[in-house]
Amino acid sequence: MMAPARRNGKKLSPDALIRTIASSTAIETGQSVEEIERKLKNKNAKFAHLNLAQ
Structure with missing residues (x-):
């Protein structure tokens, strides 16, 4: 079973979000x-x- 995703309240920068999706x-x-x-x-x-x- 996978552990639940941790949320730290920080937002990704647009470049980091694009890199993650890519x-x-x-x-x-x-x-x-x-x-x-x-x-x-x-x-x-x-x-x-x-x-x-x-």
């Missing part, structure tokens, strides 16, 4: 973290007008 996605898809990070930071992307939830 690394998780890279593990699942086999893509490089840097490639996914670049796509998430791309301001000309299809969904660039949407913000990531925090």
Whole structure:
């Protein structure tokens, strides 16, 4: 059984949040973290007008 997630009240910076999402996605898809990070930071992307939830 997994231990419950610990919450310390600190918010992630936008860059840290993107890095976390990119690394998780890279593990699942086999893509490089840097490639996914670049796509998430791309301001000309299809969904660039949407913000990531925090």
